[in-house]
Amino acid sequence: MEAIWLYQFRLIVIGDSTVGKSCLIRRFTEGRFAQVSDPTVGVDFFSRLVEIEPGKRIKLQIWDTAGQERFRSITRAYYRNSVGGLLLFDITNRRSFQNVHEWLEEARSHVQPHSIVFLLVGHKCDLEAQRQVSRQEAEKLAVAYGMRYVETSARDAINVERAFTELTRDIFELVKRGDITIQEGWEGVKSGFVPNVVHSSEEVTKSDRRCLC
């Protein structure tokens, strides 16, 4: 049954052009690797359910953004309504790694008054021979910004599930603790439809408090 989930999280996927954002998402949502793909125009949308605990499903609404500079003004508009994000760079492309904090800066300046839980993703880890960014330095950068770091490959389906589920779990914990709340007029987190049996979730009632401020 597709329709039952506890929450819907909106995630944004950002990073330089050609680092493999769309391929990663399509591997995750469609389970296959698209050999060739056109550059993303503006923004694309995908969704998938993730079961983080038995019987607890989260619907992920994934916003795939264009890396190209010319669409930046469109994609900027989407930070605000995202609760989480995957920040991708290509481990075979040093430049894309160097741009990581530019991306973070941009995200931070457009996400106000909310915040985004980011996961740093070193993509194309199947291309070990062409690696230009070591795992250590990527991990160091991630720690400095308070992010997790995962290396993935859409082609070989390495860590793709893990990247998305870990981010989802982190956000779910924050939601459970009340650090992130559902708010009117914010699309980042929405409550889903809980079958009657599981109707006791206290997080749902919490959500009203913050709306008043």
Added chain:
Amino acid sequence: MSDKESHTDPGAEGVQEQPSPSPTESPTESPTESPTESPTESPTERPTERPTERPTERPTDAPGEMSSDVAPTRKTRRRPEHKAAAPSDVPNPPEEADTKTEQQKASSDTAVMEGGWGYWGSWGKSLLSTATATVATVGQGISQVIEKAETTLGIPSPEELSAQAPEEDSTEAGGTAEAEDEGDTAMGGALGMLSSLTSVMQSTGKTVITGGLDALEFIGKKTMDVIAEGDPGFKKTKGLMIRTSTLSQVLREAKEREEQQTGEEFSSDVEKKAHYGMLFDEFQGLAHLEALESLSRESEIKVRSVLTTMSGDELAQLKDDLAEIKEPFSLVEFDDDDDDTKEDDDGVDFAKELTHAMSRLCLSTTADKLSQARTNVHDRIADIKSSTATPAQEEDGTEEKARTQYTTEDVHSSAIRSLAELTAKSIEQFHKVAQVVLHSTSGSAEVSTMDQAKALAQITVLLCKEISFLSKSFTSCLTTVGSNEKGEILNPLITGVFLEASNSASYIQDALQLLMPVLELAHIQKTADSAQ
């Protein structure tokens, strides 16, 4: 369907939508292209006025009144001769006498529709008649409602109609006369009266698609009202047409209601497949629509602010330009009537025409996903057709049915899914176009914004025709597959497909309207760039 909302006096509401003559017709709305039309009956008047009568653009209206606002204006503008009779229907739920008038209305609208847009004529007939004639039967189940309508009117059932559809297509030029011969005696008088109007419209040589689509939308709303009254569960669909201010909101609500509902039916697998709103969301139609709406809003604000900073000749020039851009958005028309005959199964024409229209946009975006979605749909239809073809050839009838893999439910689900998919992909296409139009760095100088507007209107026509074609294909499949089903099982399924097809066409047109401010802004940007 436990979420019964209380619905106060649906009968009265349904009836109110009938009458009240159109208050105003601005003389400026009359386009000049067809001198043969009499001033009051001119079909081309409607499209130009169309954008302003959309419910979605009039959030200030009291929600409940929206549809009743829209419907009468349309009706009366088409059929001024009914003005006198109409108001008598207002106050009470129709009795026997009123039903007569209803019949006339129903049939006359049908006639107009056939003239207005032959494609929709054949099935619109049954839907509209059903809708208008059954206002009296509030509170009955949907199947009963439909049954009742059909028996009281003596018109063909939806299944007969869809079976006839192919023939009617070819003879549509003959129009109302044909329809009469089919034994619609109840409609005879009204049709006779209206055939002159129809021929006026045909004689213009160009048929206005928007007219037909308006009628279509109207039928959709009408039918939903009636269905909703008979079946509270259908209110979710009815909610689409009233109350809210933007299209995406409307669709989002529908989806959420369906999810809620599905959640309640968690254990039973019944019905879970054929929820248009949920499927539309699954194909990311909702997300694209919301994004398109927001681009459209932003563009509109920017255009307006640019206009306030301008004056004199510059302003006049820009206003002229913008008017020229707007034009294709309000007047979407067929090139010729022979479109009817061109329709074929293999979809070559569609793909070719779509690619052609896309190339006229001169944008670095393709329609691959849209074409793919359309291919998927046609594959599904072909699948169903081939699975039903075999038993039909062997002469031993019903026993052979075990070999058919598809049930009527399957076909219905497949139809709803297909419509949702194609509509979602159409809206995605429009969203892509909007993004590229606003952010194409170079090369856009090769084509004028006016031409882009025309190309987009052409794409819209193409898509709506395709939706129409699909709904007919699917219902004819339904008729074949369900040849042994009872009418009360089959008819609601058929009606449902037509209903969602009509909704799909409306969504696509509404999405087209959202592109207008985007193109306007693009034009302003372009003009500014070239001035520098």
